[in-house]
Amino acid sequence: xxxxxxxxxxxxxxxxxxxxxxxxxxxxxxxxxxxxxxxxxxxxxxxxxxxxxxxxxxxxxxxxxxxxxxxxxxxxxxxxxxxxxxxxxxxxxxxxxxxxxxxxxxxxxxxxxxxxxxxxxxxxxxxxxxxxxxxxxxxxxx
Numbered sequence: 001x002x003x004x005x006x007x008x009x010x011x012x013x014x015x016x017x018x019x020x021x022x023x024x025x026x027x028x029x030x031x032x033x034x035x036x037x038x039x040x041x042x043x044x045x046x047x048x049x050x051x052x053x054x055x056x057x058x059x060x061x062x063x064x065x066x067x068x069x070x071x072x073x074x075x076x077x078x079x080x081x082x083x084x085x086x087x088x089x090x091x092x093x094x095x096x097x098x099x100x101x102x103x104x105x106x107x108x109x110x111x112x113x114x115x116x117x118x119x120x121x122x123x124x125x126x127x128x129x130x131x132x133x134x135x136x137x138x139x140x141x142x
C-alpha cells in the first residue's frame with residue numbers, strides 16, 4: 001500500500017517558513033529539511049499559493065504565509081493540496097452474492113463518513129501555530 005505524505009510535507013513547509021523566516025527559504029533549503037527534492041516542494045507550494053495560504057514572487061525565494069499561522073488550520077492545508085480527499089477508502093470489489101460482500105460497502109460508507117466528519121472537526125481546531133509551538137517545544141526540550 002502506498003501512502004501519501006503530501007499533508008505532512010505541506011505542514012512541514014508552512015512550519016519551516018515560520019521557524020526559518022529570516023533564513024534561506026528556497027525550495028532547495030526546504031527540500032533538505034523534508035528530505036525530498038525541490039520540485040516536490042515547489043509543487044506543494046503552488047498548491048498552498050493557489051489556496052491562498054502563502055504568498056510567493058517569481059524569482060524570489062522569500063515565500064510568506066498569507067495570514068497568521070494561528071488562522072491556518074490543518075484542514076485548510078489538507079484541502080489545499082492536490083490529492084484524494086477521502087480519509088478512508090472502501091474496497092469497490094466485493095461479492096454482491098455474499099451477505100457481507102453485498103452489504104459492506106453501504107455500511108462502511110456510513111461509518112467512514114462519521115469518522116471523516118469527526119477527523120475534519122478536529123483538523124479545524126488545530127492550527128499551524130499549534131504545530132510550530134509543538135516543534136519549538138520539542139526542540140527546546142532536547
